[in-house]
Structure formats: structure tokens, C-alpha cells
Amino acid sequence: MNRQRAVAFYISISPWLIGFLFLTIGPMLLSLYASFTDWDLLTAPVWNGGNNYIQMLDDPSFHQALKVTALYTLVYVPFDLIGGLLLAMLVQAKLRGISVFRTIIYLPTVFSGVAFVVVWIWMLNPRGGLINLLLAAVGIQGPRWLQDPSLALWSLVLMSFWGWGRSMVIFLAGLLTIPSVLYEAAAIDGAGSWKRFWKITLPLLTPTIFFNLVLSIIMTFQTFTSAFIATDGGPLDSTLFLVLYIYREAFQFFNMGYASALAWVLFIIIMILTLLLFRSQRFWVFYLGEERE
Amino acid sequence: MNQETNFEPSILKLRGRRKWLRYGLLIVTAMLFLAPVFWMISSSLKPEYQIFATPPVWWPSPPRWANYTEALTTLPFGRFAVNTLIIAIGTVIGHVLSCSIVAYGFARLEAPGKGFLFILLLSTIMLPYPVTMVPLYIIFSRIGWVNNFLPLIVPAFLGNAFYIFLLRQAFKQIPAELEDAAHMDGANFLQILFYVILPISTPALATVAIFSFQAAWNDFLAPLIFLHDQSKYTLQLGLSFFRGSYQINWAYIMATSLVITLPVILVFFLFQKAFIEGIGYTGTKL
Numbered sequence: 001m002n003r004q005r006a007v008a009f010y011i012s013i014s015p016w017l018i019g020f021l022f023l024t025i026g027p028m029l030l031s032l033y034a035s036f037t038d039w040d041l042l043t044a045p046v047w048n049g050g051n052n053y054i055q056m057l058d059d060p061s062f063h064q065a066l067k068v069t070a071l072y073t074l075v076y077v078p079f080d081l082i083g084g085l086l087l088a089m090l091v092q093a094k095l096r097g098i099s100v101f102r103t104i105i106y107l108p109t110v111f112s113g114v115a116f117v118v119v120w121i122w123m124l125n126p127r128g129g130l131i132n133l134l135l136a137a138v139g140i141q142g143p144r145w146l147q148d149p150s151l152a153l154w155s156l157v158l159m160s161f162w163g164w165g166r167s168m169v170i171f172l173a174g175l176l177t178i179p180s181v182l183y184e185a186a187a188i189d190g191a192g193s194w195k196r197f198w199k200i201t202l203p204l205l206t207p208t209i210f211f212n213l214v215l216s217i218i219m220t221f222q223t224f225t226s227a228f229i230a231t232d233g234g235p236l237d238s239t240l241f242l243v244l245y246i247y248r249e250a251f252q253f254f255n256m257g258y259a260s261a262l263a264w265v266l267f268i269i270i271m272i273l274t275l276l277l278f279r280s281q282r283f284w285v286f287y288l289g290e291e292r293e
Numbered sequence: 294m295n296q297e298t299n300f301e302p303s304i305l306k307l308r309g310r311r312k313w314l315r316y317g318l319l320i321v322t323a324m325l326f327l328a329p330v331f332w333m334i335s336s337s338l339k340p341e342y343q344i345f346a347t348p349p350v351w352w353p354s355p356p357r358w359a360n361y362t363e364a365l366t367t368l369p370f371g372r373f374a375v376n377t378l379i380i381a382i383g384t385v386i387g388h389v390l391s392c393s394i395v396a397y398g399f400a401r402l403e404a405p406g407k408g409f410l411f412i413l414l415l416s417t418i419m420l421p422y423p424v425t426m427v428p429l430y431i432i433f434s435r436i437g438w439v440n441n442f443l444p445l446i447v448p449a450f451l452g453n454a455f456y457i458f459l460l461r462q463a464f465k466q467i468p469a470e471l472e473d474a475a476h477m478d479g480a481n482f483l484q485i486l487f488y489v490i491l492p493i494s495t496p497a498l499a500t501v502a503i504f505s506f507q508a509a510w511n512d513f514l515a516p517l518i519f520l521h522d523q524s525k526y527t528l529q530l531g532l533s534f535f536r537g538s539y540q541i542n543w544a545y546i547m548a549t550s551l552v553i554t555l556p557v558i559l560v561f562f563l564f565q566k567a568f569i570e571g572i573g574y575t576g577t578k579l
Binding site for chain 2: 022041110122128162214
């Protein structure tokens, strides 16, 4: 009976296991090998030792890509978390018609990366775009947003507010699991709403914050569509994200070896970040019903 | 959201001035989120000379509906729609089938090595596509799958870590007694899955199907890498190509963006509850 169940288990998970071998581990090993070669896919790969990795050390584009990705992550992640949390607290109230507001805020997240970005290119267009028209209406000469090297990256952060609905629904689900007795008890003890937020809402929300944090960081490290469509990495490489750089090396210049090495660096960065995040959990993430050490 | 009735924090029942203040805030926020949609629709209905007009035209009158037909025939968007539909439907079928079978194994069956494999499964949720896209391209180009829908559909039949996790959570909540009778009758796990588990798991299955559909419909990077001929393009590739062409007519671009988003918006409104709850209930524990 036990053996039968074990066999059944392995049969049932076999689709995923096959996928894991041929679409994850196999490709990862192939790209590890490729990262030590020069390979244009037309001719056979040529082993070059660690040349690709050494080349990275002196590659200004790679340094720029790292800088852009890190900078964007540092600004986007808090922006996304705080925005999502504020929205969740706003639409948490039990009011007539509240679900309409929730729907309106969540709706933009169903737009594809391409449509989302295309809309915002038009919104931020220096001429005829809604943002600069509204600025002009109050007497401000709007900037050139995506065409300005010092503003392009921040324009991408700015437009991302339209996708706050995603983190909002997750925060909302988290907020709704906080038992009301806690608030009632605190209110009886005379705690004001500011204190209740810091002493009850925020600590009990740490698992949700953690989940959103992980999701948000993984997403920023994959940023591609907005940079590819809105700015194509420019102007002056100011939005050259790491994934965009990998894409160019692989599919525009067919430097499969160098692109693989870059992808491995991306992988290692994400691994280390996730590991650190999960390790950090015990210092600040607090599950209800658990004793704090 | 049944928690809402159980845990509804009483403080949140706003009254009097605070209630109207909250409504005011909600309306301002809603306007902020609707502004791009308004501008999209308004721009999509303008004749070309009104797009950059000063003073700006907030709402065109009369609206120029011909923009829609012209925009969608400038490029073969009908063809793109068919391509996208083939890929999206194939992907949804693949994910629902494979993920429910795998999820059942992780939820109900026991075997040595299961714990380790489950951690392996969870860790692949964190693995972003850009990391494997280069070797996948090398592999699929070797077996002649480039410029073909197969690299976009076949992987769906081999599961997806996130959807497997989601379904496993749902299956775990089903009382085991329901399956006992089927066990007695000597049913195998596939029969139990298809006749006992799946019929009562439709909310979770719907969530996976919706997520999978939305992701496939909106995907850009994978089609960009694998589909090269215009006749194979998806809607997203078509829109990207359209906007990159020399003569940008913003009315056309906005019209196209709206039309290609419409199916997802429709699915969203039809299954809104599953949509928002699905995201919610995956998001509370990790």
C-alpha cells in the first residue's frame, strides 16, 4: 500500500518533474556551460575559460545596467509597498459602494505590460500628453519625462503607481485577517488611531509585507517591457535594465556566451537577495499565535 | 471574502464627517486611477488634427469611430488575435491539467523525498524567466521550435510552480473522508482527482485558469524571443511593432491598446471575485 502510494505520488508529480529537469535545471546547466564560451549559435561554442566574467568587470554597460536595476529597485519597492498599503487602508472601510472603488483601483493591473506602457508613453508625451496638459493648465511647463536622461528612470517609477492595485489586494487580504478584538481592546485602553496603526496593524501585517516585498523585488529585477518599449534603454543608457542588456546581448548581437554569463549573475543576485530576505524574517516578521523570542 | 464578516474591525465603520471625508478621498483616488483610461478613450476617438491641438481637446465631438476600424486593419490584428487565442487557450488547458495532477500529489500522496521536492517546487517560484530564456532559446532553436507557438504552449503542460502551490492549498482543505469511499471502491488517484476533487474545487481551478489566461494573453518577452514572422505575432507584439513604426498616430495606438485589453477586462469583470480573492488568499502565507 505504501509503495503503491509512493509510486502514485511520483506519477502525479511527473509533469512538473519533467518540466523541472528539461525547462529549469537542464537549461540552467546549459547556460552555465555557455557562460564559459563564445557562442553565436551559428558555429560551435568555443571555450574561453572565465573570459566572459572577466569582461564584465570592465564593461561600462554592465555596470550601468547593475546601477539602473539597483536604483530602480531601491525606489520602486518602497513606493509600491507604501502605496499599496495606503490604498488598502483606504478601501478597507466598510462603506456602501466600496467594492466599486476597489475594482477601479485594481483594474489597471489587467492591462498588459505593453498596453500599460504605451498608455503612459502617451500620458507623459511632452506634447499632447495629459500630464503636461494638466501642468500647463496650472501654469507649469512640464518636463520631457521619458526623453530626459535625468528623469526617464523616475518616469518609469512614477507610472508604476497605476499598478498599485496588485499590492493593494494582497494588503487588503492581510488587513482583513486582523481580529477586531485587538482594536476594540486597544480602543478601550485609550490608544488613538496612530498608535493602533503602529502597535497592531503594522506588526500583524508583517507576513503580508514580507510577501509583497519578495514579490516586488523579484518583479523589479525582471523589468524589461517598460524599458524596451518606452525608452529602449535610453536616453543615454539611463534605463538600461539588466534584463534588457541580457536580451540585447543574446538576441540582437547573438553573444549567447556573454548573455548566459550575465543571466547567471542575475540569478545569483536574486538568489542572495531571496536568501537574505527569508533569513531576515525571524527578526521582523511576526505571525499571530507565535511567541516572540 | 468571508473573513470580512468574521473579523470586520469595528472601528472601520465610519460615521458622520469622517465618512464623508473618506468618500472624498476615495473619489479623488478613483479619478486618479481612471484618468489614463479617460485619456485613452478620448484620444482614441480624436481625428488626427485634434491630438496635438492647442487649446487641448478634452473630449472630441463628434467622436471619430473610424479610428478603430482603421487602426485594426493597418496591421493584420485579426491574425494576431487568432494567434494569441491559440496560445492562451493552449496555455490554460495545459496549466489546469498539469497543475491539478501535480497539486494532488503534493496535497494527498505520501512518498520519500516529498518534502524536499516540495521545497524545490517552492524555490522555483522565485526563478524569473529572464534567467532561463537564453538557454531555452538555444534548446528550442536546436529542435526547430523557433517561430512556432510550441515553446509558448508546451511548457504549460509541464506545470507552473505558483499554480501548483495555489491548487495544493485548495486541495488540502478538502476533508479526506470524501475520498475514503472512492478508495474503498478501488479507484486510482486519477479517478479520485477527476471525479471527487476537481468537481468541488472549481473556485481554485477558475483562479488558476484566469491567472494563466491573463498571463498568456499579456505575455511579451517570450513571444518577442520566439516569434519572428509577422504572421505569427501575438497582439502584444503587434501593438509594440505598431507603436515602433515611423508614423505614430496616437489615436490608432490608443484604440488598439483598448481593443486588445478588452478580453482581459471582460474576463476580469466576469470573474472579479475569483480574481481578487485568488490573489488575496495566496498572499497571506509564504
